[in-house]
Amino acid sequence: MHLKRMVYCCIWLAGIFTATTARAQQSARITQSWEFLKGDLGGIWEAVRPVTEGSPESVPLWEKVVLPHCFNARDAVDPDVNYYQGPGWYRTLMDIRNPYDQGRTLLHFEGAGQKTTVYVYTTKVATHTGGYDEWTADITDAVQAFLQSPAAKPFSGKVPVSIRCDNSRDLEMIPSNMSDFNVYGGLYRDVNIVYTPALSFTDFQIQAQTDAAGKTANLTIYSGFLNPQHITAATLELRITDPQHKVVQTLQVPVKPAEGIQQLAGISLTKPMLWSPEHPALYTIEATLLSAAGKAVWRGQTGFRHAAFVPHGPFVLNGKRLLLKGTHRHEDHAGVAAAMTTDMIRQEMLSIKAMGANFIRLGHYQQSRTVLEMCDSLGILVWEEIPWCRGGLGGEVYREQARRMLTNMIYQHRHHPAVILWGLGNENDWPGDFTTFDKQQIHDFMVELNTLAHRLDSTRKTAIRRCDFCKDAVDVYSPSIWAGWYRGRYTEYKQESLREIAAVPHFFHAEWGADSHQGRYAEKPEQFIQQIATGKGADERTGDFARTGGNARASKDGDWSESYAVNLVDWHLKEQETMPQLTGSAYWIFKDFSTPLRPDNPVPYVNQKGIVARDGTPKEIYYVFQSYWATAPMIHIYGHAWPVRWGKAGEAKEIRVYANCPTAELFVNGKSVGIRQRNLQDFPAAGLRWEVPLQTGENHIKVVGRNGKQTYSDEVTWHYQTEEWTRPVKLVVEKVSEGNDTALVKVKALDAKGILCLDAAQQVAFTIAGKGMLIDNQGTAGGSRKVQLANGQASIRVVLHGEKSMLAVTAARMATGWVAL
Template sequence: MKKSSVRTKSLLILFLITFFVTNSFAQDSGRKLISLNDQWEFKKENGVTEKVNLPHTWNDKDVMDDEPGYYRGLGIYKRKLKLDDSAKGKDIYLVFNGVAQEAEVLINGKTAGKHIGSYTRFTVAITPFLNYKDDVIEVRVTNRFNEDIPPLTADFTFFGGIYRNVNLLITNPVHFSQKENGSSGVFITTPQVSAATAKVQVKSIIENLSLAKKVQIQTTIFNAQGKEILSQISTLNMLSGGNDTVVQELNNIKQPELWSPESPYLYRIVTKIIDMKTKTVLDQVSNPLGFRWFKFDANQGFFLNDKPLKLIGASRHQDYEYLGNATPDALQIRDVELLKKMGGNFLRVAHYPQDPLVLEACDRLGILASVEIPVINTITESETFTKNCLDMQVEMIRQNFNHPSIIIWAYMNEILLRTKFENDKPRQQIYFDHVRELAQKLEDLTRKEDPSRYTLLVNHGAWDIYNKVGLTKIPMIIGWNLYNGWYSGSPADFAKFLDQHHKELADKPMLVTEYGADADPRIRSFSPVRFDKSVEYCIYFNQIYLNEMLKRPFVSGGMAWNLADFNSETREETMPHINNKGLLTIGRKPKDTYFLYQAYLADQPYLKITSAQWQDRTGVADSASLFCTQPLQVATNLKSAELFLNGKSLGIKEAVDHVCSWQVPFVDGLNQLRVVAGNKSDETDINFQLQPYRFTDQLVSFKNMNVLLGSKRFYIDENQHQLWMPDQPYRKGSWGWIGGEPYKGTNNRITYGSDKNILDTNDDPIYQTQQVGIQQFKMDVPDGEYELSLYFAELVGGISKEALVYNLDNTHKKEVEENRIFSVLINGATFLNNINLAKDFGYTTAIIKKTRVTVQNGKGITIDFTPVEGKAVLNALQLRKVY
């Protein structure tokens, strides 16, 4: 979808949500909640003022360009506020759902409040600063690096801005407290739940900013049909300026409808403050109520309502294609719907609290959840950092306390990934002590704030160091982020790690909180290998992980990393600035892995041609044939399936790890595929461009071909509708390279090619592989007129950048730059003379050299590479027959 289309849809959704929020508050609730997302002016420090609507981030574009880094500084938002006389005598607040990361709120030039942290709600009382005529709201926001505010480093982008909704809250002077860390001031627990009976406790904190008043606190439980189930009234004599807490017990709820992923039954609790004298409602809040009980067992896994349940789902980041983290409400909700449609029953809200709509959707759809604060990779050993962590944990818990979907509070992620003081072991031990102390403080705080839920600390796969530091002893559940077969080792190591935990930490329940492999949806391979970014390797990887988790009862669950691709500005690789481990693209288009999960998790018969994503293919004909045989996969939870090509059966195949595979003889042009199993079927059309086995065969007319040198993968250029295929050594009568070897890079992580960002292109995979030391490239094409394009990029040298810390077995060698100078001749005539890629064009820069070639006398095309100094290279080649 074009960027303008996304923006248009987003603004339409924003308008509709603003209209309904503004106009649908309960007239007798005693409060008004009005959207303030429109009519803002924004500028960066010393920048130009522009008109914006919220949600808004100033980093939606600069995180995707070729220039390293993005704006981390001050942004200033201003808006006029018009209040009529009905607002006088009321208490007025601004409610910010998310501002990244430090905010100062001014009313008419005076500071009304401040907040630290990007990911939690905060409320600012503005009544004393208003003139009720021409009030001006100003919000000064900065996402600058601050060593006292987590996160300090992470594999995601720290977008700046007012990137979630802002509301104006108007209440009576007597109201539910707005001083409870951004919460509603009402906290609900279910101290007893069974299939037979349930008890509910409601704690309400009430504030009186007027004269002494006698009030009633009425709490009512309604079922999903709106019928009143139980109600209780408490009387309270409030002093002027008083702040009181009322605890109500609503007992003996017979045979409650239980909440579960299969049946997410939601009750509703409405709590009112009623003026005893006038009988008017002074304030009212509504909260969801779900009756469920749960436990984690170190041997048998997770149980919900006394039934075993394997938790399978995904983690989620909040950013979206073209929008950064300023994601409209409808798209936030859609993510949870996509997780549910996949068959998932768990969402790890990672690595920070997210929009309130996300957990509301989890409640409604039956998705269990964990939420965590962004203490990631490393800490700062300061009192201020510790205080900010503790404040964030309290805000997270209190704001989300009433969601029945939440079963876990978490507080650290891979905190020993970047270990400090490597060359000073005594000092490092002090640092480790501080990390452990912070973890214990967060654990103690969490258990005090909410004894009803579990705690979680998440580690990466470095078994020894987390045990040595003592972090595996602190939380109630241990989470492991495991990437065996991706960042380190092989997929077979995954099962060994699970069994090691169960043996050596036998009393600790465990979750696999992250696992995944990058899948660039544009890259396919018939010989997938680690780190080729192919969809096929990712399918293989996830099959192994799902199989091993599902067969072990002690593994409570696993969360795929990630639900969708997300922005990580420091990443390069095939799709720069994007982490491609999502089951969906960053625009939420399903990948083959999403369909694989549906096959594993669906409770109804499921059948899907996963390779349907790859609707345009190319390949070389099998010998002198009119077809090219390539594999095709079908995801299913059925035992077997039958595939038909253009109406002809290709046979029945048994499913192996929920996948049936066929070798399909694709013909040139349209290939109609249909798979059948029982009464289920799926179909798709694949357009195939058949390349001749020999140009002289004349069975297939040659049109064009695009070849990746030094590569074993296919690349789909969706923008120009071009298909790129792997190279081959020269074969007489055909085409291919002579001499040289594939570029192997400077680390052991990648078996071929480079993971550097290629400048001046969005088609990085075309340039990230090459044949080094190439002598010739020959194409025995028939006589005619051709357009030839040669693609180059110097992959060695340039600015030295830090290797990704996540690549655990990365043995990065120092690059040895060579002065690479060579000439290129086409059919004996000089085309490029003494070309020096680095000097003439720059390192890791996309270069295309195009020409016309007239082929005559049956000579075909011969491209000679003559080295002057160093070795000649060729990254890719494109040939198109003109006539």
């Protein structure tokens, strides 16, 4: 590998401090010793007064918390209340010890929702609007002033820091509260304390480019500087390491720190190791800034790849067609809402990769740096966007936030090779926040954002989803195609896609899928399908998400079973294999998430289109995706969470297997019922299906897949019910298991003869008396105190607290069920 130096300096754009600098210096996460108050204070003095006055009283009462922390960890999916939107306070005492002579002390926020104010003692030091971009508060001067004041004496050398977060509704702030997700509040991403020398990097940026053939590449280094002492001379040292950990270049150049962002160095290289989903090759860049103030260091990674969208044709990476196989994610998880830990995020991203995805759209805002780092290292291409989502277009304050968040997103994430698209908006054709809805103004502002994005980063394309009157304002457009859910039938997917591919220069299909209530199955999930009109389009229109009124559609008239979702996904993936001009698609969404717009869903306030549940538990469609996309061998009998199947005695029942093995042999109750050959165009299950009578009672099902000499197997046990049931009239509750002071409780809906009603779908409500506590407000089928039955059953877990309790389950027109715990 040969590198040629091209060293130069020039002024670029006015800069801001970004997260990457937090790694450059001495930094640490601040997770412990925080207190939280839900609600507002009369003033900052109330946060510090108890310590100052030495009073044992602290009114109001503060709660001890660990960061990251979200106001709405539980109430976002509480079936009985609107989630809290308002102010909340955090406070802590920091032991600040900056090792640098005349250095700077910074608080770096990886994301805080949605408007944030930072105080040192009673001094306001910083404010920020925007819940998703990273930002920094320089607390140096306020800390020094406090420590030198008489007010510091009661604090024994520690510094009181208080932070007010506020997610109150505000029409002049993005995202709109009309968005189909919660606008969370709190310090829900990491907060870091950072110590820097008096001269250090801000906005350190890397731009990596390569030509289509991958023969040459360019690496350009930019940075701004934190330089309160106005130091005029420094030296930049660069050390570049290739993916095999070999140092390929060292470089030393003089730097004259100035205002704004400077282009510090440019390096060209030949025959770079290219980054791709199959081989996510990453180069490591270490930059050291030497000056009279000391040494500041930035260390990060980047990669080289060439991405292109062929007009009316496929996506090309490094000169070869790549079908983008994708999904979406929200930063949301059971029990914590937006406050996902690094380990939670990593586990989710590993699950996405194991499914076989090579693309993800981050909906609908800049996401945690951990997500982008995982995408880089795993080989998952990214569409990342700002939260201009629904509602219309506000005034100058609104627009300036959009510009700032776009700038921050690009500055902070441009070095990630995984990112191929900057998203400028989502569903901007959805009115409602303002008295006027001016399409021309929205179009003009979209053009402005597009121009800004290309000025900040000329190497990537821009994109939006679902705003037809703005489709010419960006590079890549995703129209609304929800065949089989909000409009039309899923068999219309291909014709709708081909029509849209021809209509725009660069097409991508973001958002398709179906809601499914985990654990709900159907022997005949498409009995309603004849009600659905064909040839009327497959887009989603305002109000189609509602479960009442309007045209017949699967989202309103279907059963919301995993069975229907499996059929829809299977068909879409089959068809995608037959469209060589398709760039790709992204299923909405990888994981169920909370939303204030869907209180009447089977799990209240949860969008249930996830491939996995809100706690990460896979639904059946996860294995359908794996069977098409995963390279590692897999085999899965459809219906692991379907404990009871039903039908007439002797009736043949379909048994499906989703696998990527060429052949599979099925065994029912120990006997082989035949070998099937896998054929992707043989719908459903790529031909791996059998029609077999099941015996009344227990049935053991096993499949053995073969790939050359290797075999892979899966097995499941089903109960087959042949008794017919009538209307459910009573609920029967039983404790299924107990351990570690926790019990699993299940309820069943029975008819007058005591037969399980396998189509019962009524909502049931769990209540408890005693010291036991429901593990509820999780946003899952097994973690909500109000939830619809799935095949006549539902469950919940209870923390017993070592004592007896009584649990009751109620439902309309059914006798209450009870169980002693």
